[in-house]
Each structure stands twice: as structure tokens, then as C-alpha cells.
Amino acid sequence: MNSNTQARPASGPSSHHASQHDRLKRDVTAFQSFAVAFGFVSIATGIFTAYGAMLSTSGPMGIWTWPVVVVGQLMVAFILGSLAARIPVTGYVYQWASRISNPVFGWIMGWISFTFLAIVLCAVDYTIASTVLPVMFGYEGTPTNAWWITSLVIIAQAVMIAFSTRFTQRFNAIAVTIQLVGMIGLVVLLFTVGYINNELDFANLFSTGNVPGDGYYAFGELTKAGPWIMGTLLGAFTIVGFESAANLAEETQEPARVVPRAMWQAVLSLGIIGMLFLIAITALLGDPTTVGSSATPIADVISRVLGPIVGNFLLVLVVISIFSCGLVILLSGTRLVWAMSRDERFPGWQLWHKISPTLHTPVNATIFVAAIGEIILALFSQQTDALFSLFSAATLLPAIIYAVTVLMYAVKRHQLPPSQGFSLGAWELPVLVLAIAWLTFELAIFRDASFAKPWSYVAIMFAIGALYLGYLLASRGASGLKMPELIAIDAILDADRGAELASTPAE
Numbered sequence: 001m002n003s004n005t006q007a008r009p010a011s012g013p014s015s016h017h018a019s020q021h022d023r024l025k026r027d028v029t030a031f032q033s034f035a036v037a038f039g040f041v042s043i044a045t046g047i048f049t050a051y052g053a054m055l056s057t058s059g060p061m062g063i064w065t066w067p068v069v070v071v072g073q074l075m076v077a078f079i080l081g082s083l084a085a086r087i088p089v090t091g092y093v094y095q096w097a098s099r100i101s102n103p104v105f106g107w108i109m110g111w112i113s114f115t116f117l118a119i120v121l122c123a124v125d126y127t128i129a130s131t132v133l134p135v136m137f138g139y140e141g142t143p144t145n146a147w148w149i150t151s152l153v154i155i156a157q158a159v160m161i162a163f164s165t166r167f168t169q170r171f172n173a174i175a176v177t178i179q180l181v182g183m184i185g186l187v188v189l190l191f192t193v194g195y196i197n198n199e200l201d202f203a204n205l206f207s208t209g210n211v212p213g214d215g216y217y218a219f220g221e222l223t224k225a226g227p228w229i230m231g232t233l234l235g236a237f238t239i240v241g242f243e244s245a246a247n248l249a250e251e252t253q254e255p256a257r258v259v260p261r262a263m264w265q266a267v268l269s270l271g272i273i274g275m276l277f278l279i280a281i282t283a284l285l286g287d288p289t290t291v292g293s294s295a296t297p298i299a300d301v302i303s304r305v306l307g308p309i310v311g312n313f314l315l316v317l318v319v320i321s322i323f324s325c326g327l328v329i330l331l332s333g334t335r336l337v338w339a340m341s342r343d344e345r346f347p348g349w350q351l352w353h354k355i356s357p358t359l360h361t362p363v364n365a366t367i368f369v370a371a372i373g374e375i376i377l378a379l380f381s382q383q384t385d386a387l388f389s390l391f392s393a394a395t396l397l398p399a400i401i402y403a404v405t406v407l408m409y410a411v412k413r414h415q416l417p418p419s420q421g422f423s424l425g426a427w428e429l430p431v432l433v434l435a436i437a438w439l440t441f442e443l444a445i446f447r448d449a450s451f452a453k454p455w456s457y458v459a460i461m462f463a464i465g466a467l468y469l470g471y472l473l474a475s476r477g478a479s480g481l482k483m484p485e486l487i488a489i490d491a492i493l494d495a496d497r498g499a500e501l502a503s504t505p506a507e
Helices: 030-041 043-058 060-086 092-100 103-137 143-163 165-196 202-206 232-238 242-251 255-283 297-306 308-342 363-380 386-415 425-445 449-476 486-503
Strands: none
Touching (some): 030 165, 043 060, 043 103, 043 165, 043 255, 043 297, 060 092, 060 242, 060 255, 060 386, 092 242, 092 308, 092 386, 103 143, 103 297, 103 386, 103 449, 143 308, 232 255, 232 386, 232 425, 242 255, 255 297, 297 308, 308 363, 386 425, 386 449
């Protein structure tokens, strides 16, 4: 641990660490930690959101980019798991970068993570209103009705998180169980009914649809990525957020052991189920050139193959999965804002670091993150390509976060504190090489001119962050951004845990 982790004087920033009202309960179980990682990734959400875009850019054959992304993100999950085992503190990337690099760089990474969580919240919740509900209820989806429905969804999620973390975790655990059973059941049903009705057409798996075959595998030009390469965005948008389990480290029992396992298990299990689902849906597309023009291709296939009653029942399960995904994202964003505010480093920290003495949740931070989501949603609301813009920005930002974090780990890995529950051992170097190669490839995709709007969002949010960082440095200096000792946080948490156990009646 470097000198940046030295504790501050009691009168300086973060002296409120010891406040009874700034602490969270450590009651997240191993399955709930897995459920957070699994729920954030949510293949139902990602595939329903991005499958249509993949058909238009890569054709049905684009699904074969999925295994490439799964392997790449699994390598990233191993690296982030190694960090989580060494620095098990709420705030994940913000905490890691602050402690093993320097507090200024850590603040930058924390701000980038906040901008990602704010945009991906909108992208995920917008999926319910734009790609599922119109098919379920037979109405025409418009930017206006998608806007107000998504707004209501965000409000409902914020109320749940502010009301009770335990209830939120239990709801998410149930939703993840539903998603696991529902997605596996959906895959089996699609294959079975498709086989019985002779609707499976495996030739679709190797069709480019409306996309020309010439130059299909080409890397592309300076401002244009090749068709097959663009297909990787399906997996790159879906398989992100597994590190959210690390953002509840201070609420998780044995976080150094539990969190890394939750992360890689979520990526692997979702990768396998997602590939089977993609094969089933693609084989049942019918004519790819016709379905490719639909705004709701997956929902259309499910309703056509399984019938309106069974199809709608399964779409209800999908809505629950997507809602749960947005819930976890908002929860993760809330915890990040709270962690940065606890260190007096987030705009308006005086309000956001407080924990409600009755609800034991960061209510103010929850309201703030939800409000930012509503503002971003309003800015995108009247665009006909709002979903593409939202999901593109929500893919670009984690790619940046992962790339910087993995490179930071590569440079600082010999200076890290010892692992407390997870280690790559002799596999560390090859995993690092594969993770860096994958992330370099992924970032190269965003040179495509179609990502102009996502880059604009990133630039605007970076500018806002740069202004506030300048204010922090001017008012405090770099020395005023030092982080509290990990051991001090652990001592407080362990003391709280011991007091909680002592006050709990024996069953």
C-alpha cells in the first residue's frame, strides 16, 4: 500500500467515517452477491436491447462474436476479482485506483464509473418500454411513451432502494432465480416447439441477412468498423457490470472471498445460457431480411413461436429480469456516490454521504442518482435512435473503465496488498495479456462514425468532472484528497458487525 492510503487527521476530510449514521450493514450473503453480479449483467436485458442493432450491422451470423466477448470479459473479471480480494471496500474502481495509483486518478475513475452507471440505468430501463411492452400489449412504441414509462420505472426502483436494502437484495435474488429458471426454460421451449413445428432453420446461424457478404470479416476503415466486428457490441453491452458485486463489499459477508467468485461465476454462467438463447432465437427468426427491420425482433419471435399466452408469460419474466437489472445498477450507482461522498469528494457530498437513521440506507444518494438518470433520459427521449445511443454509450464507458483498470493492475500488481481470498497465481500473466488484447480490440470498434453521440456524452460528462476536480485541487490541493486507511474502515465495519450479532436474539 502506498502513502496515499494514510489516514487523515480527525479534523480533516472524512472525519465523519466514524459517524454512526454513515455506515452500512454487512448482511449481503454469497448468493446475494452473485445475484448482484448476475442481475447487473442480465442477458435478458442485454440481448433484448442490442439484438436488433446486431441484426442491422452484422446480420444473424453476428451471434458468433458472443463467445469471443465472453472469454475476453471473463479475463477482465478475473483481474477485477483480484483487485476486489485485495481492496474489499465499497466504491470499487474509485477505491482501487485511489489506493494503488493516486487519489486524483482515483477520483477520475470514480467519476467515469458514475457517468457509466447513470447512462446504463437509462439504457436498461428504456428496454422495457421500447422492446418488450409494445409486443405484450399490442401498442405502437414511440419516443414519448417510452420516455414516461421509463421515468416511472426509475422512480419505482429508487423507492425500493431507499426503503430497504434487505428488501431490494431479496427481490433481486428472487428475480435472478426467475431469470435463471426462466431463461433456461425459454431456451428449452424454443428448441422443443421449434423442432416439433419444423421451424428451426440453422442456416440462419450463418446468414448475413441484409448485410453484404463482401468484406464481412474486414477490420474496416479509419472511421468505420467491419460488419462482423460490430457484432461484438451485442456481448460487450450485455456482459458488463459484473464488478458491481464489489461495490457492495462493505455490506457483504467475507467480501474478499465471496465477491471475486460472484463476478467470474456470473460471467461464465451468463455466457453459456446467453449463447444457447441466441442460437435458439436466430434459428427461429424466419426470413432474416424481414425480421431485421423489426424494432422488437426477439419479442416477435417468442410470441410467434410460443403463442401469445405463453409468449406473454415469458415476456413478463423478461420484464422482471430487466427491472431487476436496472435496480442493481441504481443500487450500485447509489453506493458509488455514497462512497465518494463519504470521502468528501463528490459534488454535494454534504448531502449524499448521510445514511438514514431509520431506513439504514443512503436515501439522499439514491434520490440524486435517480434524478440524474431522469435528466439523461429526458435529453435522449425524443430521438428515434435513443436506444442505440444509450446502449452505445453504456458499452463505451465500461470498456474505458476496464481497460484503464486492467492496465493499472498490470503496472502495480507487485505493489498491491496481499490477497485476502482470491488469487490467480501462475495464471496471472496470461490472463492479463488476454484481457489487454481483448480490451484493445473492443475500444478500436468505437472509432466507427456511428458512435459520435456516445462520444459527445462522454466528452460532456468528462468536462463536468474536470471542472469539479479542478475545484477540489484548487481548494484542497492533492494532499487533501488522501484516502483513509483500509484497516480503519475494516475496524469500524467489524465492530458494527459484532454489535449487530450481539444484539440479535438467538433463534
